[in-house]
Amino acid sequence: MTAAVVVAGVRSGVGKTTIATGIMGALTRLGYRVQPFKSGPDYIDPSYHTLACGTPSRNLDTWMLPHATVSELFQRASSRGDISIVEGVMGVFDGHSSLDEEGSTAQLAKLLGAPVILVADASKVARSVAAEVLGYQKFDPDLRIAGVILNGVGGPRHLEFCQPQIEATTGIPVVGYLPRRDEFVQPERHLGLIPTVEGTVVDEWYDAVIGQVNETIDLDRVLELARTARPEETAPSLRGEVPPVFPEELQPKRARIAVAQDQAFSFYYQDSLDLLEAWGAELAPFSPLTDPGLPAGSTGVYIGGGFPEMFARELSENRAMIGAMRNAVDRDIPVYAECGGLMYLGKSLSDLEGVQFPMVGAIPVVSTMDGRRLHLGYREIESQDDSPLLRQGERARGHEFHWSVLEQPPDPGQSVYKVLDQDGRPEGFRAGSVWASYIHVHLGSKPSLARRFVEICSRDG
DSSP: OOOEEEEEESSTTSSHHHHHHHHHHHHHHTTOOEEEEEESSOSSHHHHHHHHHSSOOEEEOTTTSOHHHHHHHHHHHHTTSSEEEEEEEEETTOSSOSSSOTTSHHHHHHHHTOOEEEEEEOTTOSTTHHHHHHHHHHHOTTSOEEEEEEEEEOSHHHHHHHHHHHHHHHOOOEEEEEEOOGGGOOOEETTEEOOGGGTOSOHHHHHHHHHHHHHHBOHHHHHHHHTTOOHHHHHHHHTTSSOOSSOSSOOOOOEEEEEEOSSSEEEOOHHHHHHHHHTTEEEEEEOTTTOSSOOTTOOEEEEOEEOGGGGHHHHHHOHHHHHHHHHHHHTTOOEEEETHHHHHHSSEEEOTTOOEEEOOOSSSOEEESOOSSOEEEEEEEEESSOOSSOOTTOEEEEEEEESOEESSOOOTTTOSEEEGGGTTEEEOEEETTEEEESOBOOTTSSTTHHHHHHHHHSTTO
16 A cells, blocks of 8 residues: 655645655655655756655646556656655646646645645734635535645744644644744745755755754655555556556667766656656766766767856856767767757857856757746647657647747747647747757657657667
């Protein structure tokens, strides 16, 4: 039986990352093997989980991934731990649609058969917070909200005005709280929290949060709730929905894929990397910031997203790496890039001050940070040509999340995708052996994606 609990918020910004990470870290220090997960397409929050637990956090997305695949990925990872903790995304009912639960934390919790601990912000209310919790309880009676954690509690007297009314009105226990403390707040930038790979998250922050969780959250009650999860009751009904995305046995190594991983490029789904390895790829990490060239013997290159605009000067000044990238393109080595990777492969990109720096120049892209709005949301795409992921005409689901803009958008003749849910607009650039797009794709969203990527990059492909 799998112990699992979902830590969800009434809305974004209520502190669920801090609370979820604190619970993960506190249980890990008590000797439990905690498997962390994140609902939705986030890359940054999982980096906090990973540091707290010492094991990679994994994304579970009920819109991008078939439900059977979500179950497969959850079962595969959770079987190695004592307890699985899933951090929600946005508000618990927020997802792809305004009128149904598709892609929401609520849908995921029901799919996993896991109880929900709801995080509510009590910083500017007292007894009224009970009405909010009651509304969430009544909105979807099929969602099992089993506990409440309050954030921003001013002190014992404030808690006395919140907890009894919640429990009397809803019957849901308040299993703990976090007080108002500036040291619990993590610094943010234009895309949310700062990734831990940049070294801004210090041990003192973890120690403070974990210490507070031990003091004011009932971890025994959290464990008790988690043991009421019943993922095995939903999994059988999903079998046969789609084929498994992982092979029954690991495939022999037949490709060496260089993966950009450093402070500028860190946005990858852990299961995507695991899928590439399972289907026969040897993954070779490299740093576009500091390495002089690609790993020896690379037969493919994968450059994910990140914050290249924060390191534009350093990326531009590493001329040896830029030369190595150009050489790889000249030799027709397959190069697949997403978002920040697209910016790096272009002619130039600007930093936050608007200064332009030359980049690889493999695709005709000039990117700037002059965007007036955040480009954010799920995307359904159709491949315009054969690529490392899809054959021409094949469709997939992905996610877009960026402030940067391109001086010139792609024309249909050079684009990678059509975005079907945005009037078929052209998206991304393809040139020679390079495919680059703003769209992030989870390689578990179709059973064929990782296998095809490895085949395209294989030594005999």
